[in-house]
Amino acid sequence: MKKLFIPLMAMGLLSTSYAQQKSNFVMSYSIAMPAGSLSDYISSTSFRGISLEYIQRVTEKLDLGVESGWNVFYERVDNKVYTEGTASISGVQYRYTHAIPIILGGKFNFGGGSKVKPYGGLGLGTIYLNRNTEFGLYILNTDTWQFAVRPELGIRYEYAPGRGMLFGLKYYSASGNDDLDGQSFFSLNLGIVL
Amino acid sequence: MGCEAFVNHIITIKSLNHLKLNVMSIKLYKMAGILSLVILGACSPGGADYIEELDLVFTNYSDTYNFQSKKTYAIPDSVIKITGEHFNNPGSGRPAMVSPTYGNVIIAELKKNMAANGWTLVSKTSNPDVFILPSAMTTTNIYYWYDWAYWGWYYPGYYPGWGWYYPGYYPGYISGYRSGSVLVQLIDGASKQPGENIPVPWTAIFNGLAEGDSQGINARIVTGIAQAFTQSPYLKK
Numbered sequence: 001m002k003k004l005f006i007p008l009m010a011m012g013l014l015s016t017s018y019a020q021q022k023s024n025f026v027m028s029y030s031i032a033m034p035a036g037s038l039s040d041y042i043s044s045t046s047f048r049g050i051s052l053e054y055i056q057r058v059t060e061k062l063d064l065g066v067e068s069g070w071n072v073f074y075e076r077v078d079n080k081v082y083t084e085g086t087a088s089i090s091g092v093q094y095r096y097t098h099a100i101p102i103i104l105g106g107k108f109n110f111g112g113g114s115k116v117k118p119y120g121g122l123g124l125g126t127i128y129l130n131r132n133t134e135f136g137l138y139i140l141n142t143d144t145w146q147f148a149v150r151p152e153l154g155i156r157y158e159y160a161p162g163r164g165m166l167f168g169l170k171y172y173s174a175s176g177n178d179d180l181d182g183q184s185f186f187s188l189n190l191g192i193v194l
Numbered sequence: 195m196g197c198e199a200f201v202n203h204i205i206t207i208k209s210l211n212h213l214k215l216n217v218m219s220i221k222l223y224k225m226a227g228i229l230s231l232v233i234l235g236a237c238s239p240g241g242a243d244y245i246e247e248l249d250l251v252f253t254n255y256s257d258t259y260n261f262q263s264k265k266t267y268a269i270p271d272s273v274i275k276i277t278g279e280h281f282n283n284p285g286s287g288r289p290a291m292v293s294p295t296y297g298n299v300i301i302a303e304l305k306k307n308m309a310a311n312g313w314t315l316v317s318k319t320s321n322p323d324v325f326i327l328p329s330a331m332t333t334t335n336i337y338y339w340y341d342w343a344y345w346g347w348y349y350p351g352y353y354p355g356w357g358w359y360y361p362g363y364y365p366g367y368i369s370g371y372r373s374g375s376v377l378v379q380l381i382d383g384a385s386k387q388p389g390e391n392i393p394v395p396w397t398a399i400f401n402g403l404a405e406g407d408s409q410g411i412n413a414r415i416v417t418g419i420a421q422a423f424t425q426s427p428y429l430k431k
Contacts, residue, residue, distance in 0.1 A: 048239065072239070074239045074240050076240055081424075081425045083425075085363070086254055086255050086256070086257050086362075086363050087252070087253070087254040087363070087366070088252070088253050088254070088425040088426070089250060089251065089252045089253075090250070090251045090421055090425055091247075091248075091249060091250040091251065092242065092247040092248075094240055094241055094242065096239075134241065134242070135250065136248050136249060136250035136401060136402065137248050137250075137373050137401070137402070137403065138250075
């Protein structure tokens with residue numbers, strides 16, 4: 001048992017130090033622009049957003065990562081009549097959409113050894129969406145999970161190994177389901193690499 | 195997810211991490227935690243600033259009813275107050291009435307809008323084509339099928355045991371939680387047999403918070419009733 005324990009510990013230590021060098025945590029401020037069906041509902045750009053990523057270097061050129069975050073979309077719609085069949089209802093609407101993506105993906109680094117590293121990536125995962133429409137004294141709520149594909153492009157600047165800043169553009173392309181049409185959006189990210 | 199729940203969630207994750215991470219990491223994660231709280235600080239932006247922004251006007255009608263062939267209407271001089279599904283006869287045969295402070299404004303505004311839409315006001319005994327029945331409630335439900343006996347004091351040729359009938363449509367999905375509602379029913383004036391249900395070809399509901407001074411509430415009622423007619427162009431002659 002002891003014999004087995006020591007190599008396991010050594011492996012554990014090794015992998016920890018390996019991970020410290022080869023993995024990063026990225027935290028970004030995220031500005032999001034609604035697209036498609038989401039922009040029909042809320043057209044305003046969202047300045048309330050955060051994106052968190054954990055990235056593991058696989059090779060010099062390839063990173064694998066997992067990301068999550070939170071974007072809050074909001075818009076006030078002035079008094080307006082909504083008609084369905086013979087029924088009409090009018091009032092002011094306050095519309096909200098909270099989007100929380102959970103994405104697994106890869107990033108391909110183009111930059112070689114330089115401090116400025118452009119990258120491109122593709123991720124797959126899901127987005128949790130929570131839509132609230134405040135209408136008069138009532139709230140209409142829909143929440144759902146949608147399948148998402150997330151291509152991205154960006155530039156990473158490393159001022160020290162594994163430390164730096166990041167500027168990137170992501171597109172969250174969500175697939176519609178029974179609850180909601182696909183709620184897709186672009187996000188501009190300004191982040192720090194820890 | 196509520197704003198507070200999410201922030202608490204972040205705080206919980208942060209405090210768990212404290213146990214595992216070295217001092218440097220704690221600093222970085224603290225920074226990350228504080229930054230996320232700043233960014234998400236105003237995570238429920240906007241919302242109504244004024245009471246009238248919570249007002250809704252709902253209308254619905256029967257698309258098989260021929261509004262164009264009707265020209266005259268009668269309306270009572272008071273607005274009844276609906277306190278529940280069943281009518282508790284207080285002895286006089288009349289239900290409780292809405293205070294004239296509001297009732298007079300509701301009646302006057304309905305008359306004004308009916309006139310503007312080309313309808314002629316007649317007395318209830320002159321065989322009007324339709325009746326306009328205004329009521330109000332501050333109950334948690336809107337009683338679309340309230341007791342017909344509420345109108346026994348007013349309606350000519352009234353029979354107990356009548357019910358309401360909304361031909362081909364459902365009056366509305368609004369419920370009145372914490373709110374005040376004015377319900378306006380347009381009913382056909384043709385004579386009815388005992389035991390029949392009374393068709394209501396047009397329904398309008400004005401719903402909002404029943405708060406503020408009477409001047410403020412009346413101003414909102416006036417706007418709401420005018421809006422009910424604006425969004426019901428089939429009433430226009």
